[in-house]
Amino acid sequence: xxxxxxxxxxxxxxxxxxxxxxxxxxxxxxxxxxxxxxxxxxxxxxxxxxxxxxxxxxxxxxxxxxxxxxxxxxxxxxxxxxxxxxxxxxxxxxxxxxxxxxxxxxxxxxxxxxxxxxxxxxxxxxxxxxxxxxxxxxxxxxxxxxxxxxxxxxxxxxxxxxxxxxxxxxxxxxxxxxxxxxxxxxxxxxxxxx
Numbered sequence: 001x002x003x004x005x006x007x008x009x010x011x012x013x014x015x016x017x018x019x020x021x022x023x024x025x026x027x028x029x030x031x032x033x034x035x036x037x038x039x040x041x042x043x044x045x046x047x048x049x050x051x052x053x054x055x056x057x058x059x060x061x062x063x064x065x066x067x068x069x070x071x072x073x074x075x076x077x078x079x080x081x082x083x084x085x086x087x088x089x090x091x092x093x094x095x096x097x098x099x100x101x102x103x104x105x106x107x108x109x110x111x112x113x114x115x116x117x118x119x120x121x122x123x124x125x126x127x128x129x130x131x132x133x134x135x136x137x138x139x140x141x142x143x144x145x146x147x148x149x150x151x152x153x154x155x156x157x158x159x160x161x162x163x164x165x166x167x168x169x170x171x172x173x174x175x176x177x178x179x180x181x182x183x184x185x186x187x188x189x190x191x192x193x194x
């Protein structure tokens with residue numbers, strides 16, 4: 001297995017982004033074509049640089065300040081978010097599963113990270129939460145991800161949702177599949193932001 005997504009897997013990334021954007025717009029009532037409010041892109045490992053790469057997560061959202069000259073003297077800035085997929089970590093996490101599970105995992109990760117982007121765009125202070133608050137935010141994003149994806153007719157995705165439900169739902173019984181896919185130990189899954 002390679003370090004980077006194959007051509008077919010990159011197509012899955014594109015499809016997953018389309019699914020995530022459609023579901024977010026329909027269910028969260030946002031207009032992601034409004035680039036003045038939702039300024040983001042997505043990159044896979046082959047196109048990531050420096051701090052965009054991480055060993056701590058399957059994906060992360062990086063925040064940049066975009067400066068644009070408003071006039072000769074004034075500059076206007078706005079936040080830009082980049083979803084950074086860590087192909088090698090995602091491939092490793094899904095190595096023991098079917099290719100369809102990898103596709104489901106990609107859909108989950110991109111939907112999850114897109115929800116973060118939407119929330120950061122609407123309330124930039126969320127990006128800089130303290131650890132305790134960040135854990136609560138992460139639980140909420142997992143819940144939103146679950147709610148957006150639970151109706152899709154994808155058996156592997158439904159299995160993935162079932163495995164990770166105990167992360168955010170205190171009443172759900174823990175699943176054996178709730179192991180951290182990188183360490184194979186019980187912990188929060190590696191869909192964390194940094």
